[in-house]
Structures are given as structure tokens and as C-alpha cells.
Amino acid sequence: MDTRHRILDEALTLFSEKGYANVFVADIAERVGIKAPSLYKHFKNKQAIFDAIIEEMNLRFLEEAGTLRINGADAVRDAEIYRHTSEEQLITLGKNMFLYFLHDDYTRRLRKMLTIEQFHDSKLADAYMKQYVDDPLSYQGMLLGLVVSSGGLQTDNVDIMTLHFYAPIYMLITICDREPKREADALNTLEAHIRQFNRLYARTDEGKTKRRNLSRVVIDG
Amino acid sequence: MDTRHRILDEALTLFSEKGYANVFVADIAERVGIKAPSLYKHFKNKQAIFDAIIEEMNLRFLEEAGTLRINGADAVRDAEIYRHTSEEQLITLGKNMFLYFLHDDYTRRLRKMLTIEQFHDSKLADAYMKQYVDDPLSYQGMLLGLVVSSGGLQTDNVDIMTLHFYAPIYMLITICDREPKREADALNTLEAHIRQFNRLYARTDEGKTKRRNLSRVVIDG
DNA sequence: GTCTATAAGAAGATAGAC
DNA sequence: GTCTATCTTCTTATAGAC
Numbered sequence: 371m372d373t374r375h376r377i378l379d380e381a382l383t384l385f386s387e388k389g390y391a392n393v394f395v396a397d398i399a400e401r402v403g404i405k406a407p408s409l410y411k412h413f414k415n416k417q418a419i420f421d422a423i424i425e426e427m428n429l430r431f432l433e434e435a436g437t438l439r440i441n442g443a444d445a446v447r448d449a450e451i452y453r454h455t456s457e458e459q460l461i462t463l464g465k466n467m468f469l470y471f472l473h474d475d476y477t478r479r480l481r482k483m484l485t486i487e488q489f490h491d492s493k494l495a496d497a498y499m500k501q502y503v504d505d506p507l508s509y510q511g512m513l514l515g516l517v518v519s520s521g522g523l524q525t526d527n528v529d530i531m532t533l534h535f536y537a538p539i540y541m542l543i544t545i546c547d548r549e550p551k552r553e554a555d556a557l558n559t560l561e562a563h564i565r566q567f568n569r570l571y572a573r574t575d576e577g578k579t580k581r582r583n584l585s586r587v588v589i590d591g
Numbered sequence: 592m593d594t595r596h597r598i599l600d601e602a603l604t605l606f607s608e609k610g611y612a613n614v615f616v617a618d619i620a621e622r623v624g625i626k627a628p629s630l631y632k633h634f635k636n637k638q639a640i641f642d643a644i645i646e647e648m649n650l651r652f653l654e655e656a657g658t659l660r661i662n663g664a665d666a667v668r669d670a671e672i673y674r675h676t677s678e679e680q681l682i683t684l685g686k687n688m689f690l691y692f693l694h695d696d697y698t699r700r701l702r703k704m705l706t707i708e709q710f711h712d713s714k715l716a717d718a719y720m721k722q723y724v725d726d727p728l729s730y731q732g733m734l735l736g737l738v739v740s741s742g743g744l745q746t747d748n749v750d751i752m753t754l755h756f757y758a759p760i761y762m763l764i765t766i767c768d769r770e771p772k773r774e775a776d777a778l779n780t781l782e783a784h785i786r787q788f789n790r791l792y793a794r795t796d797e798g799k800t801k802r803r804n805l806s807r808v809v810i811d812g
Numbered sequence: 813g814t815c816t817a818t819a820a821g822a823a824g825a826t827a828g829a830c
Numbered sequence: 831g832t833c834t835a836t837c838t839t840c841t842t843a844t845a846g847a848c
Contacts, residue, residue: 391612495769530787537758548716554778570791629832
């Protein structure tokens with residue numbers, strides 16, 4: 371890795387741990403193994419380092435398009451997996467997806483940095499929302515839509531179904547970002563979540579008409 | 592409000608918008624309407640201002656105990672509401688809870704500040720987790736447990752049921768914190784979420800034995 | 813491209829008058 | 831308790847040798 375990329379790499383690490391303002395140019399240089407003034411041969415100033423990280427992020431995000439994919443690859447394969455997979459396999463895939471986003475070095479550091487800096491620059495808030503909320507919901511929603519049309523699961527509202535699938539995963543990731551020691555617990559919860567999600571929405575052998583009784587109340591008051 | 596409290600108030604506002612490191616003592620002083628040196632008559636230094644905010648937070652959190660309460664008051668009343676409320680009333684209550692936590696000035700600013708500063712100090716990460724994850728899950732779980740034992744809803748796993756209820760609300764709050772203009776959308780989603788949650792778990796009139804068939808698969812592969 | 817030396821400026825904090 | 835003036839320290843960034 372050349373010096374320029376090592377600077378970006380170490381800067382991202384530090385920014386994700388302390389936030390931009392708490393990282394000094396000398397800190398980055400020290401990690402790279404050079405002195406601070408040498409760093410200015412590679413970047414105009416400190417802000418340019420941050421900007422370069424964001425630029426690379428945008429390039430990567432553009433390539434990946436809909437993130438939080440089940441297999442991290444293409445949508446067609448994901449759709450097939452959803453259509454033809456047993457509950458046990460779906461759980462394994464869900465765990466792999468969860469662990470990838472939690473452990474992948476680049477993804478993890480970037481997510482933390484965006485979390486810290488998001489209120490400082492609305493473009494970063496937008497990037498956070500797109501990457502961790504809107505794109506995953508849209509992508510998972512597309513897949514779950516396929517499952518619903520193939521009869522694997524059943525619902526009147528795919529968007530809410532998708533929210534029910536993804537929101538717990540999102541929450542478990544935010545938990546483990548902050549307290550990594552809870553990861554084992556989170557994995558168990560994730561498994562129980564997917565099992566229960568599957569059970570709640572996969573009632574194809576029960577009466578469909580009763581299911582449409584939308585105005586049910588918890589207990590009639 | 593005396594000067595000391597006005598300093599804490601303006602400091603919290605600024606910290607929640609820019610983060611501790613990006614707020615200067617002179618900024619806080621200016622908002623209060625004094626000069627920076629005068630501020631040192633009230634606090635030893637900048638860090639002492641932050642610490643005082645955290646101290647007050649801990650006092651308030653201790654008082655409130657389990658947060659994200661449906662009516663913001665006591666558990667007994669909340670439990671009665673859960674037991675005897677129609678779906679429509681539950682939605683109204685859910686929306687009120689959501690809007691309170693989104694709009695309450697103190698709660699909102701503190702949540703944003705903790706979000707920014709959580710990776711800088713593990714004590715802040717703990718406070719965030721307790722306040723926005725563990726306490727709400729534990730409190731809502733207690734209430735939903737009551738509903739389950741009274742027969743209003745049905746499940747084998749109250750913890751996952753609680754996750755299914757709360758995780759979407761948590762996610763909607765994080766969305767609106769970043770993009771307030773999405774609040775109207777979020778409220779509609781919240782309503783649809785509670786309706787669907789209620790429908791999924793309130794199947795008391797359908798076959799209970801079939802419900803226990805836990806090893807169902809999406810499509811047998 | 814890397815270094816040492818150093819300039820330039822920002823921000824936290826203090827001194828002492830009122 | 832508030833002010834003006836000032837000190838101190840820290841951090842970014844530049845100059846110029848190698």
C-alpha cells in the first residue's frame with residue numbers, strides 16, 4: 371500500500387475512534403511512520419484527507435448500490451436464496467450478513483465515523499441514512515416482495531414486513547458497535563428474531579380470510 | 592433561570608449540534624450573553640461544563656428509571672392501558688410516546704450529544720445503551736409480558752416480541768433525528784407498524800397447536 | 813518525499829480592575 | 831460576577847535543507 375493510501379487508512383481508523391476534531395495531523399503521521407510535515411506532500415491539508423475518505427466511500431457505495439445484501443453479491447442470487455432456502459439456511463445467511471457488516475474493517479470504521487460526524491455535515495447524515503436505512507430497506511424489501519409473490523411468506527404490507535425484518539438487525543448492529551462483548555448474545559437474538567419473523571409471516575396453511583380482519587383489537591374496551 | 596443553568600442549557604444545545612470539540616467556550620458564553628472569562632466564575636473549565644451536563648442526566652435518568660414509557664408516568668397505569676385499550680388507542684399512545692421522545696427539548700438534545708460523543712468515552716456509550724436500548728426493552732417487555740399473561744397477545748418469546756415492537760420505533764427515532772422532514776412519513780409508518788404488530792401477535796381466535804409448529808420453513812429446499 | 817525548524821493562529825484559561 | 835487584556839498551550843501549516 372502506498373503512503374497516500376496508508377494515510378487514508380490510518381486517518382479513517384482514528385476518525386472513527388475519536389472524531390475528526392480530536393485527531394491531530396501528527397497522530398495520523400505517527401501511525402503511518404512519518405512526520406506531520408511530510409503528510410502535506412500527499413494532501414493539501416487535514417480537511418482534504420477527510421474529503422478523500424468520503425470520496426472513496428461514495429465510489430464504493432455506488433458500486434455496492436443496495437447494501438446489506440444477504441450474500442454481498444448480486445440480487446438475482448439473493449432472490450433465489452430467499453425463494454428456495456429453509457429457515458435454518460436463512461438464519462445462517464442472516465448471521466453471515468450481520469457478521470460481515472459488523473466485522474468488515476472498512477464498513478465498521480466508516481459506520482462509526484459517520485455516526486460521530488453526521489450532525490456536523492448534513493451530507494454525512496444523508497450518506498448514513500442512505501447506507502444503513504434506506505438502501506437496506508429498499509433492497510430487503512425487493513427480496514421479501516419476491517418471496518411474498520412466490521407464496522413463501524404472506525402480508526398485506528411488504529414495507530412494514532421489511533421494517534419488521536430489518537429494524538431488529540439494525541438495532542443489534544448499533545448495540546454491538548458500542549458494546550462488542552454483547553455480540554454472542556446478539557447472534558442468539560438474531561436467530562430467535564428470524565425464526566419468529568418466519569413463523570409470524572409464514573402462515574400459508576391457515577385461513578386467509580381471517581388474516582384480513584384488520585380492525586382487530588387487543589382487548590375490546 | 593440563573594446563569595449557571597443557562598450555561599448548561601446553551602452548552603447542551605451546542606454540544607448536541609457540533610460535538611464537544613467543535614464548541615468553543617466563547618460560543619457558549621456568547622449565547623448566554625456574557626464573555627468567556629466570566630464563564631470561569633461558574634465552572635472550573637470547559638470539561639466541568641460537560642461533566643455537569645452528564646451528572647444532571649444521570650440524576651434525571653435515575654428518576655425516570657424505565658424510559659420510553661407509554662404515558663411517561665407510572666408503570667401501573669401503563670399496564671392498565673395495555674390491558675384495556677383498543678388498537679386505535681394503542682396507536683395514539685404509541686404516537687404520543689414517539690413524539691414526546693422526538694420533540695422533548697432536553698431528551699432530544701441529550702440523545703444527539705450522546706450519539707456524537709459515545710465512542711469518545713465508554714461511560715457515555717453505556718448511558719446511551721441503557722437509556723435507548725436496554726431500559727426501553729426491559730420496560731416494554733414487562734408491559735407486553737402482562738398483556739401476554741392476560742391473553743391480549745400471544746407468543747412463546749416475549750423478548751423477541753418486544754424487540755419486534757420496539758426496534759422499528761427506535762429506528763424511526765434515529766431517522767427523524769437526522770432528517771426531521773421525514774417525521775410525517777415516520778408517523779404513518781409507526782401506525783402501520785403497530786397495526787401489523789397487533790395483527791401478527793393477536794391471533795387468539797386461531798388454532799394454537801398449529802402456531803407451535805416451530806420448525807416450519809419458507810419453502811422446503 | 814522526508815526531515816527539522818518555525819511561523820501563524822486558534823482556543824482555553826488567568827490576572828486584575830470595576 | 832462581569833469585563834478587558836493577556837498568557838499559554840496546542841495544532842495546523844509552511845520554509846527550506848537533504
